[in-house]
Amino acid sequence: MRITTLKKSLEEQRLDACLVTNLKNIYYFTGFLDIEGAPLSLLVPLDGAATLFTPPLSYEAAREKAGNCLVEKVSKGVKPFNRISKELADRQFSVVGFDDLPIARYLQLTKDVASTRLSHIPSLVGKLRRVKDEQEIDFMKKAAELTDVGALAGMECVRAGVREYEVAAEIEYAMRRRGSEGAAFETVVASGPRSAHPHGLSTDRVITRGDAVVMDLGAVYHGYRCDITRTVIVGKPSSNQADVLNLLMEAQEDAFTAIREGVEAKAVDRRARTVIAEKGLDRYFIHGLGHGVGLDIHEPPTLSPESEDVLEAGNVVTDEPGIYLPGFGARIEDTVLVHERCGEKLTKARYFEW
Ligand SMILES: [Mn+2]
Known part of the structure; x- marks a missing residue:
């Protein structure tokens, strides 16, 4: 066919x-x-x-x-x-x-x-x-379930005294044990000042109290990838940390409600960017809002200010605003299936608790 x-x-x-x-x-x-x-x-x-x-x-x-x-x-x-x-x-x-x-x-x-x-x-x-059929969507939903397993394992493992690579290992182990074919890309566990690097990978840094820890990860099922990011704070968040995380959730949600067939990808990006700009932080949102996901972790369509793409039902895209201040960064991300009239979040792992 x-x-x-x-x-x-x-x-x-x-x-x-x-x-x-x-x-x-x-x-x-x-x-x-x-x-x-x-x-x-x-x-x-x-x-x-x-x-x-x-x-x-x-x-x-x-x-x-x-x-x-x-x-x-x-x-x-x-x-x-x-x-x-x-x-x-x-x-x-x-x-x-x-x-x-x-x-x-x-x-x-x-x-x-x-x-x-x-x-x-x-x-x-x-x-x-870029337009996924029913079988591909089934595979991606399964990849998303496994990705949630990884995100929860990561959140459970993060605490003061643990090294970043230990968290990355727990994430990948949990996903593989449940049937993931591997990591969809190199798992990011970026803590403390390293949280300011969007693609921080994971190092031997020991996580300490007060750190923001950005975990960006994904599972693979029948070759199909998925993408999620959660940022947690170790201990009680500072008011600045809490403000940034709440702002990101608001920006992500606002963009999410705009996702549907026929909408310009750049308009979805603009929704998130506008929410962040209202707090004067848009110059710290240094990447596009999202990207298509499928057999590749980054594929069309692209959600960014420069994008010429128009969303179609069957696209699967990420919704991932981030704010990277000097010494402290945060990002939250979910993978979203585009329908005719709405988006559907495929990843569902909880955000964070404090
Ligand atoms: Mn992503």
Whole structure:
């Protein structure tokens, strides 16, 4: 079905075929997800069956999972990409779209297949992937449940005397024990002054009383990712900390109520930014409000002041305002499914208690 949709777009764009080498795109079209770095290629011609070219060690698994296309084992001793070069040369297409080629591969093709024009069409596949179907939404809901498990484990573990990496380990362990395929991205546990760094990862810093601790994490289920951030204060929050956290909750909620099909992504961003600006803190909100999530942790559409995107039902986006003052930062984030008339929060873990 997804391959049929791709073929329709190929026809509209007057392309003879599409060469798909991004592994998540290959999974999206065939149902076969290989490990990072595996040299797979999916060739989808406008006419005829799609073929997935795999090295010998991926062949059996690919045949089991990819039921909607031919699967060809590239002979041992033949470099998988040389096989693609030959295939394209044999078929003599005039224009072939591609999603994602390293520059060296691109140069190889322009040399080996000089009669074929290559056209970079990342948005063609991106446009399909950003609207999730029912099965993808089921997977994302499950990923969200596992993500909540991680967030709660993190909140339970945070206390004075514990190191950031211990909290990160507890978060990831809790998610994996319940069925997560791994961490959706490098878990962030950023405490004290490090809370001011939006992508703080986790270090050996010992958490102390009075710290803000930003935990940004996500689980993976059937390849689908989810994203949540919670910020907790160790002990009683200062009035400044409490003000910032309350402001973030208000900004997040205000933006959330604007989410629905047809709304401009930048308008959703503006809602959160306006709430924060009312307290004069908008210059400390140094990133966009959110991003699409799916097989990739960051994918279209983007919620930011510069975004040209318009939300569609079936998009899954984050709603994550943050304020980063010198020495103290905070962010809260939930993953939201866009419906025709409203948004639906997929992540539901409690915020914090004091
Ligand atoms: Mn995020």
